[in-house]
Amino acid sequence: MTGALLVAAASPAVAGEGDETFLFGAPLAPGKLAAACFERRYDDAHLKAHPRQNVTAVTVLATRDEWQDAPVIVDLSLSFRKVSEPVRLSGGCTAVDGKVDRLACAIECDGGSFTLERDANGRLFFVPGHDLHVCGEEGEAAPGARLGADDDRFRLEPVPAKGCAGITPGDDMRFKLTRSPPAP
Numbered sequence: 540m541t542g543a544l545l546v547a548a549a550s551p552a553v554a555g556e557g558d559e560t561f562l563f564g565a566p567l568a569p570g571k572l573a574a575a576c577f578e579r580r581y582d583d584a585h586l587k588a589h590p591r592q593n594v595t596a597v598t599v600l601a602t603r604d605e606w607q608d609a610p611v612i613v614d615l616s617l618s619f620r621k622v623s624e625p626v627r628l629s630g631g632c633t634a635v636d637g638k639v640d641r642l643a644c645a646i647e648c649d650g651g652s653f654t655l656e657r658d659a660n661g662r663l664f665f666v667p668g669h670d671l672h673v674c675g676e677e678g679e680a681a682p683g684a685r686l687g688a689d690d691d692r693f694r695l696e697p698v699p700a701k702g703c704a705g706i707t708p709g710d711d712m713r714f715k716l717t718r719s720p721p722a723p
Contacts, residue, residue: 561634561642561657562601562611572605574716576703577663577695586620593619593687597665599655599695600703601632602712613644615653615665616706621683627706646671665693 559567563575580596581589596618603611613632618625632644632655642655651671656664667686704716 570605573603574700576600576698576700578698579693579695589689591688592690594690595620597693598703598706599665600706614706619684626684629708663695665695
């Protein structure tokens, strides 16, 4: 396998109003297309100072299609040192204990879990679970595509959803995001 993995079908839980506010900044109107993207890329200086960090970039794209009762899908892309292609996974998230400052997320195909958290300043963090792994029809990812000892918490910044369309495994959603990207 080349290290890239697309999980085409996700079956996440439907997000509630608090989940939507967490991901998109506000509750969504029924039938509204929504997308929000968050990313962090590490430069060579940072990676040199943190040799036990194997992740070089993290992108999280949350989308909700406009059809009735569409679930929120969360697509994740992780880039690793010495691996040419990013690993891509899909899943869904639900609020933890009904709070809107933390979402528990599960990767499709029993690929493990991660959380998305907001701190008191509203910054978003991606926290991979110890059970996070790559799964799919083609087997495991390239040998270097695994979390390092310092890959435990990543602060993400909002970026335009249109630029993140490439990580969604659905051609229909990719087209919608690149043609007329929705506002978060």
